[in-house]
Amino acid sequence: MSSDTQKVSPEELEKIDAYWRAANYLSVGQIYLRDNPLLRDPLKLEHVKQVLLGHWGTTPGQNFIYAHLNRIINQYDLDMIYISGPGHGGPALVGNTYLEGTYSEIYPEITLDAEGLKRLFKQFSFPGGIPSHVSPECPGSMHEGGELGYSLSHAFGAAFDNPDLMVACIIGDGEAETGPLATAWHSNKFLHPAKDGVVLPILHLNGYKIANPTIFARIGKEEMDNLMKGYGWKPFWVDGEDPAYMHQRMATVLDEVIAEIKTIKEAAVNNEQFGRPTWPMIILKSPKGWTGPKEVDGLKVEGSFRAHQVPLSDPAHNPEHLAQLEKWLQSYKPEELFDEKGKLLAEWQELAPKGDRRMGANPHTNGGALMRDLRMPDFRTYALDINMRSMPGPGDTKVLGGFIRDIIKLNMHNFRVFGPDETLSNRLNKVFEATGRQWIADTFEEDEFLKKEGRVLEVLSEHQCEGWLEGYVLTGRHGLFNCYEAFIHIIDSMFNQHAKWLKMTSEISWRKKLPSLNILLASHVWRQDHNGFTHQDPGFIDHVVNKKASVVRVYLPPDANCLLSTMDHCLKSRHYVNVVIAGKHTSPQWLNMNEAITHCTKGIGIWPWASNDEGIEPDVVMACAGDVPTLETLAAVSILRNKLPDLKIRVINIVDLMRLQPASEHPHGLSDIDFDVLFTKNKPVIFAFHGYPWLIHRLTYRRTNHHNIHVRGYKEEGTITTPFDMTVLNQMDRFSLVQDVLNRLPQLGERTAYIKEDMKNKHIEHKNYIRKHGIDMEEVRNWKWELS
């Protein structure tokens, strides 16, 4: 720990203090005032909002940090962004971006004068105004702060491949209790000190949450130090409440920290054999609701949980509260801060950086503005040559691996692959022909693919993978998260917030479109035969389609060529979350590349070579979505066409699940007329689906022929068993599908009885066989499509 030798001049500290007071004043103003913004009249009840909503507690600390960061940005010409982990500190970020001028540039009606101040105050937490957290509306924000836990992961995501960027990440001590944040500290084992940017965590030991103390505030300095050292950081404390001392101390620490960072980066630039750096981080311990009312109604407020939201809660009925509010606002001496018109005085304004150096204007926080398109190889060149329908492929994701490898080669600083230790397990092996796994900790001889610089980031935390990728995408770069299907639910809530961010930013004119966030779910529900029931859950799709149709897409490519075409489309798309579900095991291939492109472009279509209803209305439609459902459907079609050659079957395959929804509900939705043409108005539809069967009903319930759609899918039946048995347990296997068809075609009469009997016998035969041999019977394992 360093000494407090004074380096920053008293004049500079005075400037910082004035700026801080101005930001604090604006913060209190936002929470309370709808008029009299400069307090030039005595404060009256009608100047105060009727409903008081906001979070004061974290705000003065964040204002303090912001002001000090402004100084070092100027002093060292830093390219710095600010991530607000304690997300409800909206007034701080709004106030600071207003002071530095960015707010008015973006929202010209919020002028830099008394009238603008009044508007700034009124809009906060007010109908038609802005939220109380650091929301997409706030310039300089790239981090949705509603739910807590992801600030540090986002910070690292932003820093990767931005060697000149410094990300100040303010972490609340409440947020620090969450699991995702608790593991995000380990991100320092993955950051390349020369090729990536810097993350400067500032843990704000604010002391309290809504109603409880925080853990970190009650374990003492030694444990706190040990914890940060254990996480591989070097902690610097800024601890106190006297502003004069705290300004001096914070300034000194920031100078020291910048010096350490410089040393680390230079060492890595000059020596490729650099060891893992111990990056500095700051622990700012200051009272919650700092500079606010010390006591209200006889109870301690500043420095307690009572400062969390609105310290003076009832000025309307309690004149004492109103008087205290006025005194509180006056304590910042607004008359020393703002000029006659209501603008910050020029002498304080100097503290704000200029142009894009202002944290509110830094283009990294509006990542679409910096986005460069990916350089894409031609996906067609990775095509599998299909010499026969149902030809066994090497595993669809394995084929995809070559395409991803070459995307990596062409985009060495603009694309990354993220995964929880599963990139190999998901059979994307070929990416390691072009790159390694980035890893800055120790390596041993027997390690594979670990490199100081690599395009793949793997950690056993889906939260981290998703959070890093979000940060990477939010700052305008491209990426792919590969994950086991069942465990993607771990990030359900993170997906929610990202989807909400996409929805909101698409409605804000100055926000540019972002690269899509791409999720590849391999190791899916139907091939968890050896991991069993816990690894079986296809419900992420259900979760995704609850979000705004304009920002979500779900794809189920049935084979490798379709997967290539789909992934090409996803990686070129903008401002979506794309979810792609694909198999990794060897599995039958259906379409050559041209067919695949046509099919994926339409997203849904009849497979004429599998159907025999050409030119006429079919007797039955057999629909399928997903690789395993497609296989079982086609195997069922073979049985039916062999046994009942006059039965007219139409086979429909769905790649783009959103095609099923009405056009009114989703931009990809088929028109009702097109849907009727495909699915008929009155014929039975047997639909084999990758996920939970009811999702198909939810997507199609408005369609003409909906009451004839019979869906098979995963219905929570599974265990350790053979791949084919998984489909049997869920009645989605070929023998069940044949029975489903026959049961819905009573007009065929008695001549189908023997077929149904046959199918039941097949089930018994199958059961007996696997119990004995532990593998699927020959007939199933080696099934081939043999119709023309």
Add this chain to the structure above:
Amino acid sequence: MSSDTQKVSPEELEKIDAYWRAANYLSVGQIYLRDNPLLRDPLKLEHVKQVLLGHWGTTPGQNFIYAHLNRIINQYDLDMIYISGPGHGGPALVGNTYLEGTYSEIYPEITLDAEGLKRLFKQFSFPGGIPSHVSPECPGSMHEGGELGYSLSHAFGAAFDNPDLMVACIIGDGEAETGPLATAWHSNKFLHPAKDGVVLPILHLNGYKIANPTIFARIGKEEMDNLMKGYGWKPFWVDGEDPAYMHQRMATVLDEVIAEIKTIKEAAVNNEQFGRPTWPMIILKSPKGWTGPKEVDGLKVEGSFRAHQVPLSDPAHNPEHLAQLEKWLQSYKPEELFDEKGKLLAEWQELAPKGDRRMGANPHTNGGALMRDLRMPDFRTYALDINMRSMPGPGDTKVLGGFIRDIIKLNMHNFRVFGPDETLSNRLNKVFEATGRQWIADTFEEDEFLKKEGRVLEVLSEHQCEGWLEGYVLTGRHGLFNCYEAFIHIIDSMFNQHAKWLKMTSEISWRKKLPSLNILLASHVWRQDHNGFTHQDPGFIDHVVNKKASVVRVYLPPDANCLLSTMDHCLKSRHYVNVVIAGKHTSPQWLNMNEAITHCTKGIGIWPWASNDEGIEPDVVMACAGDVPTLETLAAVSILRNKLPDLKIRVINIVDLMRLQPASEHPHGLSDIDFDVLFTKNKPVIFAFHGYPWLIHRLTYRRTNHHNIHVRGYKEEGTITTPFDMTVLNQMDRFSLVQDVLNRLPQLGERTAYIKEDMKNKHIEHKNYIRKHGIDMEEVRNWKWELS
């Protein structure tokens, strides 16, 4: 760190080693063999399974730990259970529970002889057999190990209120990278050393995940020590690979650890002013795949990621693999371990504890066996007296608080409330009249309700709350998790695993039914008007209903009396996850207690006092589920009945959402006949729903009148605004509902045009009013039900 002075006798160590070798032998046998279990014939290909599935890597380390824990159980007469964090170590736990005899007691066909061994081996990871992880089928397991991250939270949940229990929690270094595990270490700030049990974490530094090294294995001993000290633990290292040394070291460390634990517990028993203890934990650093093949095909296996699953992968095509497998099995010297019949020799058998002291037989791991019913106060005595329909209540959860308080009083060691710092925010204030928040870290004067012993556990981690509660419930106790609705998605994946555990255990005859896991979602989507869009997500219901109908229940009580009745039912229920969604703000009350009981018992019903269709078929059905939808529906009904007195309206309220499903799909489902009687076969149904509207379609698509059901609900529109405006933005407000009704009743003709116009004007009036005043207009805020 202590010295390695020898305390445990060589004879004892020899016994431990033999037991360990036997467990290792059984583990390899399970992964590979289907015959020749004692290797009494030369190993041939036909003795080996055709498909090799299993996880060797973690297994020998877990066998090592299990054997050593057996010794201290005997030595100190410990009541100990074993939680296997690295969940795929199934062969270890199955093997050990077989050796100690519990396995054969539960599964008599798996006898303690060669024939039983053969069956034990064959069933592993085999169709019709058992999964490869420590699954519900495995005795001694209370922790579903499919997804990683929750072992330590479960361990603490098991330890709360079990003062004599010691929970050995084996944590994989892969699992330790997950967020939930990373924050679970802080649970030690919540455990009462005298009133709760002990958690002994054993971090297994196994070195590798599937394909990568683990972070913890590559940060060095000093950082690892700092990290554990920072988390508030005292680490003890057992580090090496030579079995002789490791046995001695592990035994010594365990003796030291037990002594420390004893000291801590005694100090707390003798002195109420005890400080927060620094509990011991063990770091076991041993090679991955310890004692397995050192090298296969020229590549390092033992001590590398290649040992993760099946080290010798291809004995069928590689005779070298088969020979290596035989050598490997022989290396454990089975002839010294098993008698002629194939039973473990008595001299080694002595290491196994007796009866319920065996970890596989400990009743805490079959929690239903220990479960005591809650002593329940009469919920009727907390009823709100309803003197008028729509009477404003104080907030439904606030009323519930009194009931929960008294449940706490009556069940001081059998019931707990969990929450992420939101118990007060969710208005369960009254619980603090009976108890405090349990908190073992420092306290300050201004703190509220913090106590060393308390029934409420609050930490800002939904993962922890859910994990603790799961552990508490899995060991047979009762609890309630209160959470903001939007952020319950954080534990989607944990819910999945718990629901799967419930489904599987309900199919296992020796597993007893567990207390239900109860989740109360207050602070719901419709009243996040001041937190905004990020806090709005009612999709947890959608997630829940994907799981097996037999284990999930969803309730939407419309008022306080219904909430009391519902919660009484949930807390008395068994083996479900109950999700209850209720409001915390002051809101209208509808039913007196008798009506509420009748209504909640049926779960769905016509509200005759709100309807005017008595004795005849209605013109329209207005259905509602949830407190806010109920309010808006009744307000719409008032408007309609006032303006069109001859319009016959039936009002249906749904408390138990599962009543909407067909009886064939859910045990609570209404029969089709009952559904038709309620909802008619052909009248328009306007349904105001708490959640995403399409969920109602998914639940009702098979119903006769489904095509006439028009649902309003949350459709991802929201921001900071007024409570009523939230319903307007999503078109679920009274004025929209009136228009919905009229639009579906064209037979009313032109006389409704002015009403529609009126409703549109109300929307404009509302918009203008809130923009000006920031609150809802008088007419809405003070609306009352004034019909008879």
